[in-house]
Amino acid sequence: MLSLALQNLLSPMVLFFVLGLLAAWARSDLTIPESIAKFLALYLLLSIGFRGGAEVSHHGLTAPLLTAVAAGVALSFGTPFVAYAILRAATRLGSVDAAAIAGHYGSISAVTFVAVTGMLGQLSVPYDGYLVAVAAAMETPAIFAALLIANRGETAHRGRSEFFREVAFNGSIFILLGSFAIGAITGERGLALLKPFILDPFAGFLCLFLLDMGLVAGRGLKQGWRHLTLAVTSFAVIMPLISASLAAVAAALIGMSAGNAAVLITLAASASYIAAPAAMRLALPAANPALALTLSLGVTFPFNLLVGIPLYIAIASRIAH
Amino acid sequence: MLSLALQNLLSPMVLFFVLGLLAAWARSDLTIPESIAKFLALYLLLSIGFRGGAEVSHHGLTAPLLTAVAAGVALSFGTPFVAYAILRAATRLGSVDAAAIAGHYGSISAVTFVAVTGMLGQLSVPYDGYLVAVAAAMETPAIFAALLIANRGETAHRGRSEFFREVAFNGSIFILLGSFAIGAITGERGLALLKPFILDPFAGFLCLFLLDMGLVAGRGLKQGWRHLTLAVTSFAVIMPLISASLAAVAAALIGMSAGNAAVLITLAASASYIAAPAAMRLALPAANPALALTLSLGVTFPFNLLVGIPLYIAIASRIAH
């Protein structure tokens, strides 16, 4: 496990993330154009979704899938309440900021999902393709929970339903679920056709994406470190462990395999930096947007990559059926 | 043939196009940045051109090639007159709008070209690489025809020659013909070198491009459906069939093989959404630019993909030598 963590630490992906951090820290003028960053995110979501769908095409939509989705939704919706309580008790953040951060931590990170599945692959621990659908399903419930918490089910100048539509038809969910569906429909045939695009160069695109994430996180840390009190930073490390524990209980209850449990736990422990920031910005304008993003991308993401995921896999292998 | 149409219907490309339509219809904030869309178009044209050229490098510029180019030019130049007559007789469109749309339908769609060659590949019907040159040659004559029709050979503030140059050296034609030439010069050697870039991931890039086209078409339909009277919409379905018939006659006259005839017919039946819109916008400012694009991308393109191409292949196999 330790050697796995070390090997993970020295994977090109992690190193490119670190390179991005360094470039930001050294105030290098290295930049990834915005449209390229958006393309990379699009590519990753499309690839993840399609591959998950192509695997599901073997099995169809089965009971375990539905149970897993239900567990994911419950975790995504429930976690923000826990996160909010902790933030309000342990930090000096106002209620709106706390709610916004809670929303980020209930939602999930697609790249963390990729990291855990990659590590499971190296360990030859099997997991099910349908977990991509679980990941997609876990993106938004947390956002609605954050709104409930902030007690602003309605925002000015846009009816509740308008906002619901925007969150539910969020671009990243659309592409993840859409590619999942296309993968499920076209199955092996589709995968064979698209493999040289969505599978083979995936690691390379991921490296570029993580270089970009490192730059963004590094710039966020550089600008926002004043806001990162000890209490707030500790939250970004402790909260994943709490979410992971809740997810471990859920996984045990519904009798997941070791691989599936590891993925569900990691999803719960991950914090969003694509879908949630946009939604929270719309819904909770008073929140400091940079704070949540810096916590999730600059603290929790590297923590999960280096410490969290090996731990979650270890836990999963204990509780699994 | 029917099963081929169905399989085509469920190809990842078509499904990504549908996903784009759905995202636009649901008003999702899913977007493809403009620079990425331009890159995808560039990639597709470069790849199509290069592969066509690499194939021609075996054979050289032969008489059949020249005959086919001549037939293509004649079709591209002639079709707009037919289209204009129909539009003026059957719809309430003004003469400028009718001329602009006629120009789009005389010109060709590179993605439709890809679709027919893909389907011919599946059916193991051979066709010649030089048809790429025919496609390139068919892009512009229609644009000049549209200008003649609108009786504005000269536009204000730019001499006739200036405009001629702009249309003839249009970026999409330049890249298509330029890559064709480079493919023809470097042949097998070049193809081997570039294969992992222009061949292997082609289907993947095409999926992304069609996702984008679906978004653009969907937004166009959503905004412009008011303009889509029954007469106008019918035109977008009937016109390809008429162009196809004209092309079928031409193919029979010059004695094309089944595969080549299928490609020529499909080219004639396809409507432009890259080169023509830009040229028409310059030349016919009074035309509603969204209308022609919505028709060609939102109606004719899906029609050709799902119904047209299988039909054109069937026709071609009848008339072929």
Place this chain on the structure above:
Amino acid sequence: MLSLALQNLLSPMVLFFVLGLLAAWARSDLTIPESIAKFLALYLLLSIGFRGGAEVSHHGLTAPLLTAVAAGVALSFGTPFVAYAILRAATRLGSVDAAAIAGHYGSISAVTFVAVTGMLGQLSVPYDGYLVAVAAAMETPAIFAALLIANRGETAHRGRSEFFREVAFNGSIFILLGSFAIGAITGERGLALLKPFILDPFAGFLCLFLLDMGLVAGRGLKQGWRHLTLAVTSFAVIMPLISASLAAVAAALIGMSAGNAAVLITLAASASYIAAPAAMRLALPAANPALALTLSLGVTFPFNLLVGIPLYIAIASRIAH
């Protein structure tokens, strides 16, 4: 050698560069979006750096590497003084313009590096991966030399140290050295993972990049040909030969192999068009920025590609140990 030059002349890369030149010359509206151009440059630097590092991972940082870096730094720092003297003696350029151009010619061109290594590969002449590090080390000393020459070690409103940091942590150096380091750390394992991204489609991306460089050079030549007096243009052809001679002496002195010497000579003979223009613009505002870029990209780069590199390889094989 001649047939090699010819084959080089007819490689897809060179032909795409020519296509770009032609498009600019014909005033085609063919364009590569800025963000795509930046992405292509990022990709090339990342790929070059990573591959160099992965090769070094076999050998470690050895004495030959350090000697080569020292020789490279000396050449990069020294050449601008020679270039400046020639420009002042033989052309009518002012001191600032001359210093700026001198800076470009001391620095290096990554694509020219790729071209020489590609040609060495075809000739089966081995060279060492660590030369990537030499290339990176040669990017900036020339820039500082140019500043010294222009006698403006300090620029208004930014302390000397601020400017030093900006040049030293320049994005292109950061990505080249960073990828080199990551390649060196992850070695074979990393290369295997990233090969389908950074190796296989490399030639294709390079073609696109050169198409773009052809467009930029062509537009520069079109706009700036008035500035290209015979004296200035001759400089752009003669200077590489002088730098090459200096580098040949250095390579002989430190006892480089034929392959390594060919690379070092080519690096010295190449002129920058990524890192130097940005730094010179900051440091020497009075210089005409388009002039240096047009010379290096529009004259020296094609000269090296077609005539220079075969010559440098021939020289290197004479002097090598």
Place this chain on the structure above:
Amino acid sequence: MTKYHLKKRIDIVVEAPLTRTLANQLDAANVPGYSVLPILEGRGMINAWTSEGQVSNSANMVAMFCVVDPAQVDAVIEAVLGVIRDRIGFVTIADVLVVRPERF
């Protein structure tokens, strides 16, 4: 100077995710048109931000502007404030002359 006519140019800096909402309000206020320009980076009272490397629009601001008849200004400002009142972003008004007044 009789051929030039006075109109008002209203410039709004607003969060990118609110573009649609603001456009709807401008439509409701019957402005003759509007245009949206990208902003690369900026600094306000709280934070500096940059669009570089961003995968979502959440951090971005955009610059919308519309040229309107002076008589419309109050109504348009009201509509704009409805969207940006509790938010970052701001609106400015300037005099401009136009040639074809019937467009606005």
Place this chain on the structure above:
Amino acid sequence: MTKYHLKKRIDIVVEAPLTRTLANQLDAANVPGYSVLPILEGRGMINAWTSEGQVSNSANMVAMFCVVDPAQVDAVIEAVLGVIRDRIGFVTIADVLVVRPERF
């Protein structure tokens, strides 16, 4: 205020494919310079449009502006109208102060 000098800023919203044509006209009218800014999306009297996902420039508008001497305004406006008269797009004129008047 003697150190500030009055000039005119002319803003033109024009179809992207006409950028070159308009630039040539501005050159012919001897403006001291001009700059072209992208527009992401907009709405006018007929249509709304967006640059998103467009493979050609045909649907786009751009915002050109040039700062000129007041004496030049009429000539520049004439040149601009020559290009946009029968087209969508429009032009506005505003007062600006500059510090280095010899530039314009």
Place this chain on the structure above:
Amino acid sequence: MTKYHLKKRIDIVVEAPLTRTLANQLDAANVPGYSVLPILEGRGMINAWTSEGQVSNSANMVAMFCVVDPAQVDAVIEAVLGVIRDRIGFVTIADVLVVRPERF
């Protein structure tokens, strides 16, 4: 019209590599904020340039603007000139009305 308050809008066209330097100067001059917009292409007294296909920012210009209190104008112009004095680029000042004067 009592609800509108007069402020000044300062527009600066500056070389892209100087964005950071200028921003630091604006910070030092205590402007309440600024925004940076991209420029696609342009022409000045010496050269025409375009951002198309450029791999570095070295050829680009950007358009920065800040809305400030009239009392601040001289100080801001001083700061801006400190950066662009020996360089291409220029600055203009215009009157604008705002609604929430306390922001500036």
